[in-house]
Amino acid sequence: MNENTTNDPIIICEDVHKWFDDFHVLKGITTTFKKGERAVICGPSGSGKSTFIRTINRLEEHQRGTIIVDGIELSNDLRNINLIRQEVGMVFQQFNLFPHLTNIKNITLGPIQVRKMSKKAAEEAALALLERMDIADQAYKYPSEVSGGQQQRVAIARALAMEPKIMLFDEPTSALDPEMISEVLDVMRELAHSGMTMLVVTHEMGFAREVADRVMFFDEGVVVEEAAPADFFDNPQHDRTKLFISQTLQH
Amino acid sequence: MQQDSANIPFWRDIRILKILFQVLFIIGIILLALFLYTNMLQGLDDQETELSWDFLFSEAGFDIEEGTYSDPSEEENDSDPSDENLKGFWIGIVNTLRESIEFDPSDTNLKAFWIGIVNTLRVSIVGIFCATIIGFLFGIARLSSNWLISRIAAVYVEIFRNTPLLLQILFWYPLILVLPNVRESINFFDSIFINQRGVFLPSAEPAEGFNTWMWYLLSGIILAILVVIGFAVFRYLSRSRELQQTDRPSFVSNLIFSAKWTAAPIILIVPFLAWFLTPDAPLELSRPELQKFNFVGGIDLTPEFTALLIGLTVYTSAFIAEVVRAGIQSVVKGQREAARSVGLKESQVLRLVVIPQAIQVIVPPLTSQYLNLAKNSSLGIFIAFPDLFQIGKIIIGQTGQSVPTFAMIMTCYLIVSLTTSAFMNWYNRRITRFDSSS
Numbered sequence: 305m306n307e308n309t310t311n312d313p314i315i316i317c318e319d320v321h322k323w324f325d326d327f328h329v330l331k332g333i334t335t336t337f338k339k340g341e342r343a344v345i346c347g348p349s350g351s352g353k354s355t356f357i358r359t360i361n362r363l364e365e366h367q368r369g370t371i372i373v374d375g376i377e378l379s380n381d382l383r384n385i386n387l388i389r390q391e392v393g394m395v396f397q398q399f400n401l402f403p404h405l406t407n408i409k410n411i412t413l414g415p416i417q418v419r420k421m422s423k424k425a426a427e428e429a430a431l432a433l434l435e436r437m438d439i440a441d442q443a444y445k446y447p448s449e450v451s452g453g454q455q456q457r458v459a460i461a462r463a464l465a466m467e468p469k470i471m472l473f474d475e476p477t478s479a480l481d482p483e484m485i486s487e488v489l490d491v492m493r494e495l496a497h498s499g500m501t502m503l504v505v506t507h508e509m510g511f512a513r514e515v516a517d518r519v520m521f522f523d524e525g526v527v528v529e530e531a532a533p534a535d536f537f538d539n540p541q542h543d544r545t546k547l548f549i550s551q552t553l554q555h
Numbered sequence: 556m557q558q559d560s561a562n563i564p565f566w567r568d569i570r571i572l573k574i575l576f577q578v579l580f581i582i583g584i585i586l587l588a589l590f591l592y593t594n595m596l597q598g599l600d601d602q603e604t605e606l607s608w609d610f611l612f613s614e615a616g617f618d619i620e621e622g623t624y625s626d627p628s629e630e631e632n633d634s635d636p637s638d639e640n641l642k643g644f645w646i647g648i649v650n651t652l653r654e655s656i657e658f659d660p661s662d663t664n665l666k667a668f669w670i671g672i673v674n675t676l677r678v679s680i681v682g683i684f685c686a687t688i689i690g691f692l693f694g695i696a697r698l699s700s701n702w703l704i705s706r707i708a709a710v711y712v713e714i715f716r717n718t719p720l721l722l723q724i725l726f727w728y729p730l731i732l733v734l735p736n737v738r739e740s741i742n743f744f745d746s747i748f749i750n751q752r753g754v755f756l757p758s759a760e761p762a763e764g765f766n767t768w769m770w771y772l773l774s775g776i777i778l779a780i781l782v783v784i785g786f787a788v789f790r791y792l793s794r795s796r797e798l799q800q801t802d803r804p805s806f807v808s809n810l811i812f813s814a815k816w817t818a819a820p821i822i823l824i825v826p827f828l829a830w831f832l833t834p835d836a837p838l839e840l841s842r843p844e845l846q847k848f849n850f851v852g853g854i855d856l857t858p859e860f861t862a863l864l865i866g867l868t869v870y871t872s873a874f875i876a877e878v879v880r881a882g883i884q885s886v887v888k889g890q891r892e893a894a895r896s897v898g899l900k901e902s903q904v905l906r907l908v909v910i911p912q913a914i915q916v917i918v919p920p921l922t923s924q925y926l927n928l929a930k931n932s933s934l935g936i937f938i939a940f941p942d943l944f945q946i947g948k949i950i951i952g953q954t955g956q957s958v959p960t961f962a963m964i965m966t967c968y969l970i971v972s973l974t975t976s977a978f979m980n981w982y983n984r985r986i987t988r989f990d991s992s993s
């Protein structure tokens with residue numbers, strides 16, 4: 305447990321199931337994330353990691369079970385979905401910045417359109433965030449004009465601009481060249497220390513060991529094993545976990 | 556480098572070869588043109604026609620029923636004698652414009668040709684406008700998650716895209732001709748009448764206060780231009796101090812920004828304000844009124860115009876719907892997901908993220924659809940719609956001057972097409988260069 309973790313649950317998942325047509329992707333996930341907790345999710349390709357974190361802000365709909373985020377249950381109620389999306393920021397593997405907007409406009413779009421912030425206030429906040437990401441000088445460029453690592457930091461700033469309570473990261477460094485990975489991880493590390501609740505899908509085991517409170521191992525749509533990083537890496541219980549760790553640490 | 560080029564024999568030197576091929580190509584074109592020209596002269600000689608432009612100024616001798624303004628006061632019933640009393644600069648301009656589309660068999664062939672141009676432009680511009688709106692609606696509808704809506708849109712698109720346009724025009728035309736006769740017109744609010752003679756709509760006609768009102772309007776526009784430039788200069792200068800050189804928006808984007816916030820309101824408010832300031836109403840509504848044989852007043856759309864307009868609009872809108880659909884689908888899924896994940900509503904996702912990106916993909920093929928519509932309007936000849944092409948054919952029939960007339964027709968279509976593409980290219984550059992949310 306880190307110094308920021310509380311005992312208040314912020315995400316409660318109960319027996320969450322998800323099918324793509326008749327393909328059973330999530331087979332009953334039950335878990336609770338606490339306010340301020342940092343969870344790293346790992347597992348082999350196709351195990352349902354992305355699908356799981358995408359159900360938390362309703363980019364994917366679950367078909368059975370309940371998900372409660374910050375006291376609001378995810379249902380087909382459009383108002384609840386929009387409320388939760390304002391509380392949950394997301395960072396994608398492919399950045400997904402809006403190419404027709406400058407970096408700063410990418411960041412201010414949500415605050416101006418959703419939070420109804422004034423343009424001036426939103427721009428000031430955006431510049432402060434870019435400063436924090438160490439890319440203030442890239443504010444007025446278009447996403448296509450900056451490097452991958454800088455784009456991903458703009459994307460993190462875009463999510464943070466909505467002042468979310470929870471941040472979801474889906475393999476935020478997998479599309480980056482090796483030399484750019486650390487600049488993004490630095491930002492995420494700083495964010496973790498600020499007390500943000502974070503769910504991170506990643507293969508960066510060093511980051512998991514250093515920052516995570518809990519590592520969850522997914523395989524074929526179930527959580528096979530979850531533990532504090534020290535236990536998880538040094539003393540894995542299941543064969544599949546052992547195999548995965550040995551394969552991942554090889555490279 | 557110097558040595559290199561000295562060593563290459565000329566038949567292998569790319570730079571020389573490039574020029575050589577171009578010269579050969581131009582010589583080929585000139586030879587072809589010469590051949591065609593002598594061929595044409597030979598043909599004209601055989602027909603015993605002389606190449607001359609005099610025919611343009613001789614009397615046309617045929618009447619045109621379409622698109623020509625008929626002055627109500629000239630008809631036997633002078634129901635509105637007050638028209639005669641209107642005076643002033645702007646009334647004069649309106650009257651000149653009206654005279655320019657009045658036609659009488661004693662007018663020249665050139666005037667007839669001009670009426671043809673006006674008719675082609677009328678049907679093309681209204682057609683492009685309607686086809687764009689309907690096309691966007693059906694394109695978006697086809698992607699709707701509502702099964703019924705997307706099916707209906709798909710059926711519409713597939714039917715009208717996959718049958719010949721000529722067939723469609725020939726289908727709409729008789730449908731209009733079997734509408735009720737004039738006395739039993741389909742009537743909407745006593746203002747719009749539909750019958751077998753076409754569609755009759757109300758129009759706004761200049762009245763007593765028109766002249767004064769137009770002067771107010773002109774002053775409003777001049778004021779708006781001054782304010783826009785002033786505001787843009789002010790903003791440009793004040794922002795330059797705040798921002799670094801590289802971040803500074805260009806003067807043009809400042810101009811566009813300030814036009815949006817100053818000119819638009821001024822242009823919207825001034826006409827209303829001026830309306831209250833002018834003692835007499837500047838415009839009056841002219842409703843179609845049933846006279847002895849037909850409706851008088853308002854705007855009337857002939858059955859030919861209506862059928863051609865419906866045909867062109869429906870056919871082109873089906874293609875535009877496909878263009879719009881392809882454009883929207885070209886925006887990758889991740890864009891929508893990112894937009895949703897910052898909490899935007901579905902309508903905002905579409906308006907702020909999807910459409911601005913899709914429009915860049917949509918504009919070039921949309922331009923070709925506009926050009927197609929303008930050129931396809933020449934199919935109106937099959938229902939005797941007197942457009943450029945039809946009137947050109949009549950003139951040829953009467954004077955035998957086929958070569959100059961065809962040259963004029965082609966030049967007109969070319970001018971219309973090139974202007975349209977120039978405008979659309981300019982628009983395309985604008986949307987790809989500027990960030991569309993500023």
Ligand SMILES: Nc1ncnc2c1ncn2[C@@H]1O[C@H](COP(=O)(O)OP(=O)(O)OP(=O)(O)O)[C@@H](O)[C@H]1O
Pocket residue numbers: 324327329347348349350351352353354355356
């Ligand atoms: N939209 C979809 N439609 C159908 N099947 C899908 C869809 N999205 C994902 N899947 C399938 O669901 C399974 C889980 O996908 P998911 O993306 O959650 O895996 P993952 O654990 O994130 O893998 P990776 O490490 O490769 O990102 C995969 O087999 C995938 O093919």
Ligand SMILES: [Mg+2]
Pocket residue numbers: 353354355474475
């Ligand atoms: Mg994934």
